[in-house]
Amino acid sequence: MADNSVAHAHETHGAHQEGGHNWEGAAEPFKASYGKLMMWYFLVSDAFTFAGFLIAYGALRFSMPSWPEPDFVFASFPFLKEGTHWPLVFVTFMTFVLIFSSVTMVRAVQEGHRENRRGVVFWMFLTILGGAVFLGSQAYEWTTLIVKENVSVSRNPFGRHLNDGYLVELDAQGQPVMDANGRPKPLMKDGAIAEVKKGDSYLLHGHRHDGKVELEQPYIFYTKGSDAGELRPVEPGPKAFGALFFFITGFHGFHVFSGVLFLSIIAINAASGLYAARKNGYEMVEKIGLYWHFVDLVWVFVFLVFYLL
Amino acid sequence: MSHLSYEDQKKLVFRGLMILGIITLVEVFIALLAKGHISHSIHFKEGFGHYLYMLLMIGFSLYKAYFIIFYFMHMAYEVRGLVLSVLLPTSLLVWAIIAFFQEGSSWGARRELIKEKDEESVRPAPAGQPQGYYIIPGTNGRNNG
Numbered sequence: 444m445a446d447n448s449v450a451h452a453h454e455t456h457g458a459h460q461e462g463g464h465n466w467e468g469a470a471e472p473f474k475a476s477y478g479k480l481m482m483w484y485f486l487v488s489d490a491f492t493f494a495g496f497l498i499a500y501g502a503l504r505f506s507m508p509s510w511p512e513p514d515f516v517f518a519s520f521p522f523l524k525e526g527t528h529w530p531l532v533f534v535t536f537m538t539f540v541l542i543f544s545s546v547t548m549v550r551a552v553q554e555g556h557r558e559n560r561r562g563v564v565f566w567m568f569l570t571i572l573g574g575a576v577f578l579g580s581q582a583y584e585w586t587t588l589i590v591k592e593n594v595s596v597s598r599n600p601f602g603r604h605l606n607d608g609y610l611v612e613l614d615a616q617g618q619p620v621m622d623a624n625g626r627p628k629p630l631m632k633d634g635a636i637a638e639v640k641k642g643d644s645y646l647l648h649g650h651r652h653d654g655k656v657e658l659e660q661p662y663i664f665y666t667k668g669s670d671a672g673e674l675r676p677v678e679p680g681p682k683a684f685g686a687l688f689f690f691i692t693g694f695h696g697f698h699v700f701s702g703v704l705f706l707s708i709i710a711i712n713a714a715s716g717l718y719a720a721r722k723n724g725y726e727m728v729e730k731i732g733l734y735w736h737f738v739d740l741v742w743v744f745v746f747l748v749f750y751l752l
Numbered sequence: 753m754s755h756l757s758y759e760d761q762k763k764l765v766f767r768g769l770m771i772l773g774i775i776t777l778v779e780v781f782i783a784l785l786a787k788g789h790i791s792h793s794i795h796f797k798e799g800f801g802h803y804l805y806m807l808l809m810i811g812f813s814l815y816k817a818y819f820i821i822f823y824f825m826h827m828a829y830e831v832r833g834l835v836l837s838v839l840l841p842t843s844l845l846v847w848a849i850i851a852f853f854q855e856g857s858s859w860g861a862r863r864e865l866i867k868e869k870d871e872e873s874v875r876p877a878p879a880g881q882p883q884g885y886y887i888i889p890g891t892n893g894r895n896n897g
Contacts, residue, residue, distance in 0.1 A: 546769045
């Protein structure tokens with residue numbers, strides 16, 4: 444964000460002066476100040492970075508025979524007892540936090556145009572609060588995935604079954620038990636055979652020994668499809684899932700984090716009267732507003748790609 | 753921006769909140785419905801229904817993106833040149849999406865092919881036949897030790 448000095452002050456909300464001297468030349472390209480235009484172009488480049496990551500996610504997902512189901516992976520909610528299955532509710536909450544903070548940001552920019560210092564500071568404070576709540580929510584989400592569900596950048600215990608079959612009873616060594624006919628003995632659950640259907644989601648529970656995670660290794664005897672008649676261990680899901688999730692949501696979270704930092708700096712400057720002295724309709728607030736809306740915009744697509752599709 | 757009155761601006765903000773909020777709620781409701789969380793008998797997990805579901809989700813997201821860019825970021829009130837210089841480069845992504853998804857499917861197909869080839873059984877050429885190894889048809893690793 445280029446700093447506009449007082450000498451280069453300009454009215455964004457008023458009529459543009461003929462032969463203005465804001466860009467040193469005679470006129471402003473696109474009737475926008477240097478800082479605002481460059482913020483737009485920074486956002487274009489940032490959009491390409493995010494698009495590259497999300498397209499990589501799509502390409503890797505298309506290359507895998509199965510992929511974890513988002514409503515199964517993201518179903519935890521804070522302050523509820525473990526094992527509660529509330530699919531997508533918490534991410535919806537996070538989405539609303541970002542929408543609200545975007546709306547308060549629009550209000551801050553509007554008050555800036557009216558040169559209303561108190562209004563700018565008030566609405567920016569709410570925006571910063573929204574950003575902080577979002578970051579806290581993301582910290583909760585990451586903690587659940589890493590600590591309780593044992594997802595890491597190189598380990599993904601979430602997957603989906605590729606064929607129909609049933610879970611097999613295991614002995615004390617974790618090896619499948621055979622019945623008298625030499626067929627794998629089905630695992631009984633609540634008095635019925637623990638069957639799995641093609642496309643069903645699973646989570647391999649992990650156990651920690653000396654800080655190292657060991658995932659459970661159930662076996663499945665397949666009864667249908669190309670694997671029919673085979674006894675196979677249940678493999679962890681595609682490894683790339685964890686790396687993509689943490690990298691992309693982490694990159695977005697880093698944008699939110701730096702957004703909160705810049706918003707705080709600009710809110711303090713606004714409160715100190717710095718921008719009032721510039722008499723340019725709080726243009727700095729408008730520029731950070733563009734950035735903040737962009738963060739919300741990216742979340743629309745992160746939400747779509749990771750949680751809805 | 754400049755031609756809207758202060759009251760109109762505040763109304764726009766409220767409208768934005770409603771539009772984004774309601775679309776998000778509708779999206780999540782349809783997602784839960786499509787994945788069978790609302791009713792066990794209704795779901796769109798595969799086939800035509802699944803494609804329709806994905807298209808709908810993408811459509812809603814694009815509309816939200818349009819609303820944020822044009823009204824929250826004031827793109828609707830910028831001059832045409834600025835709008836085009838931002839949106840035209842972004843349209844290149846359409847091709848990136850088509851190309852890389854095609855590429856992704858191809859990686860998947862190749863991985864399957866390699867797995868299949870790795871599991872094939874072979875036997876030496878019988879006497880009188882050209883030298884080399886013959887693939888035993890239909891084995892695909894089922895019975896090679």
